[in-house]
Amino acid sequence: MPRQVDHAGRRRLIAEAVCRLADERGLEGVTLRDVAARAQVSMGAVQRCFRTKEEMLVFALGYISERIMERVRARLVRSPAQSAGTALGHAATEISLLREEHRAEARVWLAFVAQAAVSEVLARTLQANYATLQEAFTRLIEEVGEGAGRAVPLDAQRDAQLDAQREARTLLALADGLTTHVLIGHLTSQEAHDVLHAHLSALWEQPVRPPRTTSNR
Template sequence: MPKRVDHEERRRLIAEALWRIAAARGLEGASLRDVAAEAGISLGQLQHYFTSKDEMLSFALEHIGQLAGQRIRGRIEALPGEPTPRTVLRETLAEMLPLDENSRIGQRVQIAYFVRALYDERPRAHAREGNRALRAFFAGQVARGVERGEVAADLDPEREASLLMGLVEGVSGHTLMELHTPEEAMGLIELHLERLFSGSA
């Protein structure tokens, strides 16, 4: 009887191979053949799941996002009481920063995808969709803060969400370049949240 293949497990192994290559030497020069070799499968087997590098990067990013979401939920559920909007934002932003080796690898994959998206509409459309969803989530948390009297009522949640996204992306890039330590990076996030959640005007 032929061995049954767990397709989702195979896709996960391919994504993890991609991460290891990103950690070791970056992704720009990596080919599908390189990733197949790292995953211990043939190029033909890899192409059964991904026909292009963009498809593979998209899946890797989605997988990273799912794992990050699980970690964020775990952090929040471990806290006592009902999580405040500030707590939800803090834990989400912390997960987006390259504070350890796994998150640094994830950031490198995201940067590789971003570079490709600058020149190709297909990954760019995918990136825009993800960014819009994240901005809407941030805006919803800021709006909750306004309702609770924790954020000044004259602040626009959509604009504040865009500022949060710009902040975490900039701090992440500087941390990858070792211009900030992980502690300094998290301190900048804490400082901004302290100012944002300073109460009604």
């Protein structure tokens, strides 16, 4: 009887090999042959899982994205004692990849971000990830505003929603920037944590702001 092949498991094994190689030499150094050698499978096995290198990279990006998102989702699952602000702070810390144990993951993530600038299919994957995070962050920022007694009048809710979305976008951009600054040695991990904490602290002072009313006179 032919031996059953765990195709899903083999694809994950190959994705891990891609990530290890990307950590060592960037995505430009990732070849199908090197991936096969690192995963300890044949070239034919890699090609049966992925028709092209681009298809393999898309899967590997999804693989590492899901690993990060699992940690973020765990942070967003709140106990009754955890506030929306605390959940948001924990989640932002996770996606910043500032911990030493996540340094290799951060290098791989930024390698994919750089490649996505010239790969539409990788860019679409990243856009979907950021859209999911932005939605979750927007919701938490709104909760913080409501919990602080800053409820928004009904006629201003739409504009206030846009403000919350803007703050969520700002936070995502800050997290990515801190990842880069730590990796290149411009900031230490602790300094980056301090920057993130300071931004969140300022955000809680006025998390959702209705627009100014304009006079018709």
